[in-house]
Amino acid sequence: MRATCLAPALLTIALAAPGARAASPERASAAPTVTTLTVERERPVREKLPTLQFLRANRDFIRARFDRLREESRVERAPAADLDPRFLEYRRLLAQIAAGKDSVTRASDARERQGVFTSVEELAGLERELDLMERLLDAQRARLTELQADFAGRQRTELNVVVTGNTLAGRVDSVRVTLEDGSSVASALTETQRGSLIHGGALEVFRGLAEPREQVIEVTLMGEGWSATGPGFVTLEPARDRLTFLKLDLSQASPARGIGSLTASTWLLDPNTPTAEAGQDHP
Amino acid sequence: MDDRAPQNSFPTRIAAVTLAALLSGAFAGGGPAPALAANAVAFAARGGLELASAAAQAWSGDAVLVYVENDESLNADGAGTSTRWSYLFFSASHDRARVWSVRGGRIVVAEDLDMRFDAPPVAAGWLDSGAAIAAAERGAGGEVRKLSGAHLETMLLMRGAFSDGDPDATTWTLVYRAPGVPSLFVMVSAADGKVQRTWRG
Numbered sequence: 256m257r258a259t260c261l262a263p264a265l266l267t268i269a270l271a272a273p274g275a276r277a278a279s280p281e282r283a284s285a286a287p288t289v290t291t292l293t294v295e296r297e298r299p300v301r302e303k304l305p306t307l308q309f310l311r312a313n314r315d316f317i318r319a320r321f322d323r324l325r326e327e328s329r330v331e332r333a334p335a336a337d338l339d340p341r342f343l344e345y346r347r348l349l350a351q352i353a354a355g356k357d358s359v360t361r362a363s364d365a366r367e368r369q370g371v372f373t374s375v376e377e378l379a380g381l382e383r384e385l386d387l388m389e390r391l392l393d394a395q396r397a398r399l400t401e402l403q404a405d406f407a408g409r410q411r412t413e414l415n416v417v418v419t420g421n422t423l424a425g426r427v428d429s430v431r432v433t434l435e436d437g438s439s440v441a442s443a444l445t446e447t448q449r450g451s452l453i454h455g456g457a458l459e460v461f462r463g464l465a466e467p468r469e470q471v472i473e474v475t476l477m478g479e480g481w482s483a484t485g486p487g488f489v490t491l492e493p494a495r496d497r498l499t500f501l502k503l504d505l506s507q508a509s510p511a512r513g514i515g516s517l518t519a520s521t522w523l524l525d526p527n528t529p530t531a532e533a534g535q536d537h538p
Numbered sequence: 539m540d541d542r543a544p545q546n547s548f549p550t551r552i553a554a555v556t557l558a559a560l561l562s563g564a565f566a567g568g569g570p571a572p573a574l575a576a577n578a579v580a581f582a583a584r585g586g587l588e589l590a591s592a593a594a595q596a597w598s599g600d601a602v603l604v605y606v607e608n609d610e611s612l613n614a615d616g617a618g619t620s621t622r623w624s625y626l627f628f629s630a631s632h633d634r635a636r637v638w639s640v641r642g643g644r645i646v647v648a649e650d651l652d653m654r655f656d657a658p659p660v661a662a663g664w665l666d667s668g669a670a671i672a673a674a675e676r677g678a679g680g681e682v683r684k685l686s687g688a689h690l691e692t693m694l695l696m697r698g699a700f701s702d703g704d705p706d707a708t709t710w711t712l713v714y715r716a717p718g719v720p721s722l723f724v725m726v727s728a729a730d731g732k733v734q735r736t737w738r739g
Contacts, residue, residue: 308609411596412592464595465596
C-alpha cells in the first residue's frame with residue numbers, strides 16, 4: 256500500500272462519520288452501510304494456498320532462459336502504443352486557457368488605459384467585454400468539469416483510517432497503524448486534537464492506496480496506560496475502486512479491558528455524496 | 539523439468555476436505571469469511587486480471603504483468619477455465635515481484651515472490667486461455683489427450699522465456715501430462731493463437 260497523506264489531519268465528523276448524516280431525516284436513507292468489526296488481540300491466522308506451482312518447480316530453468324535472453328545481442332523492439340487522445344485534448348485545453356487569459360489581460364489593460372467612459376458607445380463596448388469575460392468563464396468552467404471527470408472522478412481503491420472518541424481511562428499520545436506489507440504510520444495527538452476527539456471530532460491517522468483484498472490492519476495505541484496493552488488486529492476488505500473508511504472508536508476503551516475494547520466499524524464512501532465545491536448557493 | 543505429478547490421490551483429498559471443513563468451522567464464529575469459497579466459479583485467465591491489476595497498482599504504480607498461471611486444476615471443458623489463477627507483477631521501483639491469486643472474484647493470496655523474477659512484461663491484448671486451448675487442441679494437444687490419456691495440467695502466460703524464434707513474443711505454454719511418458723509442451727502465440735512449437739520434456 257502507498258500512503259498518499261501521512262500527516263494526521265482533523266476531519267469534521269460530518270465528513271467522516273456516517274452517524275452524523277443519519278441525524279438528517281432526508282439523508283438517513285442514503286447513509287452508507289456501516290459494518291461493525293472486531294478488534295482482536297491476536298493476529299488472525301489465514302490459510303496458506305499454493306501459488307505459481309509450475310514457476311516455483313521450474314524456477315532455475317525459467318530464470319536460466321531469461322538470463323540467456325539477456326545475454327543474446329538483439330535489437331530491442333518497443334512497439335509504439337497509440338497515444339491516449341485525452342493527452343492531446345489536455346494540450347488543446349491548456350492552449351485555450353492561455354488564450355483566454357490573454358484576452359482577459361488585453362481587455363483589462365485597455366480598460367485601465369481608458370480611464371473614464373464618456374459616451375454610450377464606450378459603455379456598450381464595456382458590456383461587450385463583460386460578455387466576453389463571461390463566455391470565457393463559461394468555457395473555463397466546462398474545461399474544469401472535463402478535467403474533474405477525468406481525474407477526480409477516477410476513484411481508486413483507498414483506505415482511510417480515522418479515530419474518534421476519548422478513552423474512558425488512560426491517555427492516548429499516539430496511534431500507530433501497521434499494514435500487512437509492514438509499512439507503519441504513527442500519528443501523535445496534540446492537545447488540540449485530543450480536545451477535538453472529546454468534542455466529537457475525528458482524526459485521520461492513515462489514508463492511502465490499498466489492495467482490494469481481505470487484509471489485517473494492526474493498530475497500536477501508545478500513551479499513559481496504553482503502551483503495555485499491545486496491538487489490536489482488525490480484518491477488513493477494501494472494496495475495489497472505492498474509498499473505504501475504518502473508524503476506531505475509543506469512547507468505550509480502557510487499558511484495563513485491553514485493546515479489544517476499541518470499537519471498529521467500516522463503510523464505503525458514497526460516490527454520490529455532493530462535493531463541497533463553491534456554487535451559486537454557497538461560497 | 540516440472541516433477542509435479544497429479545496429486546489427486548484419494549486419501550489426500552479426504553484430508554484436504556476435512557481440513558477445509560475444520561477451517562470453515564473455525565471461521566464460522568463471526569470472523570472473516572474463509573478464503574476458500576466452497577463453490578468457486580471457474581473462470582478464464584482474463585477474468586481475474588482487472589482485480590489483480592487494481593491490487594498491483596495499489597502496491598506500485600510501475601507494476602507490470604509478467605506471468606499468469608492456473609493455481610488450481612483446469613476444467614476439462616476445454617474452455618480454459620480454472621477456479622483460481624495467479625497474476626505475477628514486477629515492479630522496477632520495488633525491484634521485486636508480487637503475486638495475487640484470484641478465486642471467486644476475490645484475492646485469496648497476495649505475497650511477494652521469494653525469488654528474483656524480473657521478466658519482461660507480457661504484451662497487452664493477449665488472447666485469453668480459452669483461445670489458447672482451442673489452438674493447442676486442434677493439434678498436438680488434442681492428439682496426446684486422445685491417444686495417451688493425457689490431461690492439461692498447467693497453462694502459463696509469459697514473454698520470451700520459451701520463444702527461441704521471437705523472444706519478444708508473448709505466449710501461452712500448455713503442459714499436458716500423462717502417466718509414464720514425458721510431458722508435452724505446446725506453445726501458442728498469445729497474439730494470434732497460432733501454435734508456435736511443441737516439445738516433450
